Amino acid sequence: MxxxxxxxxxxxxxxxxxxxxxxxxxxxxxxxxxxxxxxxxxxxxxxxxxxxxxxxxxxxxxxxxxxxxxxxxxxxxxxxxxxxxxxxxxxxxxxxxxxxxxxxxxxxxxxxxxxxxxxxxxxxxxxxxxxxxxxxxxxxxxAGLTAWSALTGAEVPKPGQWVLVIGSGGVALFALQFAKLMGCRVAAVTSRAEKADRLLALGADLVIASVETPEWGMKLREATGGIDLVVETGGPATFRQSLIASTLYGRIVLLTVQDKSGKSVEIPGAVYQRSLVTIGRLFVxxxxxxxxxxxxxxxxxxxxxxxxxxxxxxxxxxxxxxxxxxxxxxxxxxxx
Missing domain, CATH: 3.90.180.10 (Medium-chain alcohol dehydrogenases, catalytic domain)
Incomplete structure (x- = not known):
């Protein structure tokens, strides 16, 4: 064979x-x-x-x-x-x-x-x-199980709460689909504006193109009242904005810790000291x-x-x- x-x-x-x-x-x-x-x-x-x-x-x-x-x-x-x-x-x-x-x-x-x-x-x-x-x-x-685990972990998001997904890879799209099955509202961030319609067609309630709105964290927080759960697949490039977007007692499931160049996620102290967000990790x-x-x-x-x-x-x-x-x-x- x-x-x-x-x-x-x-x-x-x-x-x-x-x-x-x-x-x-x-x-x-x-x-x-x-x-x-x-x-x-x-x-x-x-x-x-x-x-x-x-x-x-x-x-x-x-x-x-x-x-x-x-x-x-x-x-x-x-x-x-x-x-x-x-x-x-x-x-x-x-x-x-x-x-x-x-x-x-x-x-x-x-x-x-x-x-x-x-x-x-x-x-x-x-x-x-x-x-x-x-x-x-x-x-x-x-990818499917990673997204499922992020949504069904220690604190399952309730129907009507906001889940944030980042990008259009396997984990992000599975998280979008599973969150909608659970009755959650979903915000999606994409680096490509032309993908917005496809994300909306999958059920996203709100889509932001980061190329048009690089500082999207506050815009999301204002539009949603704060994200309850972030499925954070963007890593160093998006973590700060995910933290800004989160509600006071939100949760961030951190799935990407380093980018391809080896740069690691850093927690911005000036932002995090105003937050009670829980940051967690998981392995598939x-x-x-x-x-x-x-x-x-x-x-x-x-x-x-x-x-x-x-x-x-x-x-x-x-x-x-x-x-x-x-x-x-x-x-x-x-x-x-």
Missing amino acids: RTYWLEEFGDIEKLAVREVSMPEPGANQILVRVRATSLNRRDTMILNGTYPLTPRVGIVPLSDGAGEVVAVGDGVRRFAVGDRVTGSYFARWIDGRMHPGIVDQLGCTLDGMLGEYALLDEQWAVRLPDHLSWQEAATFTC GSRNGLEAMLAAVATHRLKPIVDKIFPFAEARAAYRHFDQGDVFGKVVIEGA
Whole structure:
């Protein structure tokens, strides 16, 4: 079978295709015919050698993928041949709190999904909703669960409260969609004015183009009375304005701590000393969280936003397209 692997780290030329023997599932394992995969920011960081968790040399990349079970090993109880499945980002994190013993990730320390087939422990996988195409189903593992976890954490926003999303990447658009399902009002900030109509069509109640209004924080605060929850994916470029936009007791879920150049988020003391905003972090989520999110997706028949689909043979082009940054939704790679 054909599979991609990272023979080294540093640039796109290190992403190579190789022929390997078809794996056979051992005890408690399932063999998945991969029908589609998708990219996340962490995948470009792993490729470039800038990801905080050290990847394994020779790793099969990508945490996000969807396919059907074609064989099962002895002792498998959770799945049968023909089941539609996706993998869980932190493969060993079933529930509860994260700890160092369960940090292994698909596509980083464990082989991921960018191949014709993927061999997974049955505990690493979850079932997919039936209404999703393969391309759609391949988008939820990282960005979808991150957005879901941001909205369903310690303090869930109430219907009518304001949620702020930044940009038009996978996490931002999933957060917009999930927030609307929860009855929240959504403000969106985009660097491209031409994306405003698309964000409004997805349900955003208010859209601001930062290129036209660079100091958008106070404008948002005045228009909304203060943002209750910020899903902060912009990092150093947007954090100050997110803090200004927040209501007195607002919450900011800080997902991007550094930009591509290595610049880190800084807390502006003059702004923060006038605020009681809670700033929190999260790491994607557990398998139980993924199952809960997909149950909501199935109930509401929610569809993700796909930016562009690439053939399996053009995985490098998919990486390049994703890395240039001007995407609206998820970048998907077809199965082989």
